[in-house]
Amino acid sequence: AQSVAQPEDQVNVAEGNPLTVKCTYSVSGNPYLFWYVQYPNRGLQFLLKYITGDNLVKGSYGFEAEFNKSQTSFHLKKPSALVSDSALYFCAVRGGPSGSARQLTFGSGTQLTVLP
Amino acid sequence: DGGITQSPKYLFRKEGQNVTLSCEQNLNHDAMYWYRQDPGQGLRLIYYSQIVNDFQKGDIAEGYSVSREKKESFPLTVTSAQKNPTAFYLCASSIEEGLGTYEQYFGPGTRLTVT
Numbered sequence: 394a395q396s397v398a399q400p401e402d403q404v405n406v407a408e409g410n411p412l413t414v415k416c417t418y419s420v421s422g423n424p425y426l427f428w429y430v431q432y433p434n435r436g437l438q439f440l441l442k443y444i445t446g447d448n449l450v451k452g453s454y455g456f457e458a459e460f461n462k463s464q465t466s467f468h469l470k471k472p473s474a475l476v477s478d479s480a481l482y483f484c485a486v487r488g489g490p491s492g493s494a495r496q497l498t499f500g501s502g503t504q505l506t507v508l509p
Numbered sequence: 510d511g512g513i514t515q516s517p518k519y520l521f522r523k524e525g526q527n528v529t530l531s532c533e534q535n536l537n538h539d540a541m542y543w544y545r546q547d548p549g550q551g552l553r554l555i556y557y558s559q560i561v562n563d564f565q566k567g568d569i570a571e572g573y574s575v576s577r578e579k580k581e582s583f584p585l586t587v588t589s590a591q592k593n594p595t596a597f598y599l600c601a602s603s604i605e606e607g608l609g610t611y612e613q614y615f616g617p618g619t620r621l622t623v624t
Binding site for chain 1: 515549550567568599611612616
C-alpha cells in the first residue's frame with residue numbers, strides 16, 4: 394500500500410532563511426510524488442510533482458523538491474523563505490490504500506510559519 | 510482554485526438531515542474526486558469518478574453518496590448515516606491519464622457543520 398509520512402507537524406523559519414519541509418514515502422513500484430500548499434479555509438494548490446527524470450524538481454513560487462530514491466524521501470525546499478509562504482503543506486503519493494491507482498494518498502500536513 | 514467551484518462555502522445542518530454539496534468544473538477533466546479533511550489527518554478519499562455515470566468508493570465512503578450524470582458535475586450527499594459529518598470537504602479533478610499528467614486540482618472547499 395502507498396503511504397507518505399510528514400514527520401514534522403510544525404516548522405518555523407526566519408524570513409530570508411532556507412526552508413525544508415520533510416516527506417518520506419513507501420510505495421510499491423515507481424513513486425509519483427506531489428507537493429500541495431493550503432492557505433486557511435482554502436483548497437489545495439499544486440506546487441510540483443516528481444514522475445520521472447531529474448531528481449531536483451522545480452515548481453511554483455520558487456519551491457523545489459529533491460527526490461531521493463535510496464532514502465525514500467521527497468523534501469520540499471526553498472532557498473529564501475517569505476512570510477507569505479506561511480501555510481499548511483501536504484506531500485502526496487499516487488495510489489491508495491485499497492490499491493486504486495487514480496487517487497492520491499496524503500500525508501498529515503506540515504504547518505510552516507515564516508517569522509518576520 | 511482554478512476552474513473548480515464548490516458551493517456553498519459554509520453549510521450548517523441539524524443532525525439527521527441529508528445535505529448535498531455541489532462541485533462543478535469547467536476544466537474538461539475526466540476524473541473527479543471528493544476528499545474529507547479533518548485537523549491533523551490530512552485528506553481522505555470519499556468517492557471518485559473516472560467517467561460519467563461511473564464512480565468508485567474511496568477509503569471512507571460509508572454514509573456518503575455521489576452521482577456523475579454530467580462530466581462537469583460531481584455532487585456529494587452526506588447522509589444521516591455518516592456518524593461524524595462535521596468536516597471540511599474538498600472536491601478535485603484531474604485530466605485524462607494518457608496525457609501524462611497526474612496531479613489533481615482542487616476547489617475552494619465547503620465547511621460543513623452538523624449540530
